[in-house]
Amino acid sequence: MLEFDDHSVRIRNLTKTFGKHTVLSELNFDIKRGSITTILGFSGAGKSTLLKHILGLHHPTSGSIEVLGKDLSTLQEDKLREFRQNYGMLFQYAALFDSMTTIENVAFPLIEFTKLNESEIKEKAASLLKSVGLQEISFDKLPSELSGGMRKRVGLARALALSPQLMLYDEPTTGLDPITTKMVNDLIIETSKLHKDIGLTSIIISHDVKASLEISDYVAFLNRGNIVEYLPANDFKNSDHPLVQEFINL
Known part of the structure; x- marks a missing residue:
């Protein structure tokens, strides 16, 4: 396990410009290890750009970003690719491989990044799917045969395949009905609790104020490339x- 202190993410004076457009400006932000932290903000505030910096997909114009004790700007591309095995990512629409079955989707990172044999991979993929509440009857179905909520479950199972220390959620409830939204939010909480022993840190990019206040430990508000408020969820409201x-009263 990586050695780092009580914060999984440390951002110092992070600035990102694209041409003459500044998206992030002298941003300072720490994310506590083991917490569920949601980043809220209006469209265009810089949330997606911030998430891409945490993933190491963007490099700062200036400033630094440290994840799990590593300064991402110091890592060569091959080392960065290896380091990303510490991340799990649940994309907005799950981003499953259309031509793969449910269990094949979850097995994919295990095939790519582990030395497990075929039987071990199948066993672990099945265990991951069961851990997010999917029954065996769904294992051989294609994504197109699953509901939106079930696809989210598969996406989460795949994201957890390599036992990440950071789980990133990109607008996890966008486009979902209220019942499925509650299911996804409950799943985020359950996943956090289930992996509390390794200090799993959950970072959510969202527009959903109600859910953020219900499921998060901390809520940050990003505006014009800077964190203007960052409080425990109970205080944020x-x-x-x-x-x-x-934003809250919209």
Whole structure:
């Protein structure tokens, strides 16, 4: 296991510009190890750009980002690719491989990044699917044969395949009905609790204020490339920052 302190992510004076457009500006932000932290903000605030920096997909124009004790800017591409095995990512629409069955989707990272044999891979993939509440009857179905909620479960099982220390969620409830939204939110909480022993850190990019306040330990509000409020979820709803109140009351 990697050695690092009580924070999984440390960002210092992070600035990112694209041409003359500044997306992130002198941003300072720490994310506590083992927490569920949600980043809220209006469209265009820089949430996706921040997430891509945490993943090492973007490099800062200036400043630094440290994840699990590693300064990402110091890692060569091959080392960065290897380091990303510490991440799990649940994409907005699950991003499953259409031509692969449920169990094949979950097995994919195990085939690519482990030395497990075929039998061990199948056993672990099945165990991961069961851990997110999927029955064996679904294992051989294609993504097109699954509901939106079931695809989210498969995506989460695949994201957990390499036992990550960081789980990233990109708008996990966008486009889902209220019942499925609750299921996904419950799944995020259950996943966090299930992996508490390794200090799993969950980072959520979201527009869903209600869910964020219910499931998060901490909530940050990003505006014009900077964190303008960052509080425990119970305190965030009572923030007196005008932008936060405007967002909450939309």
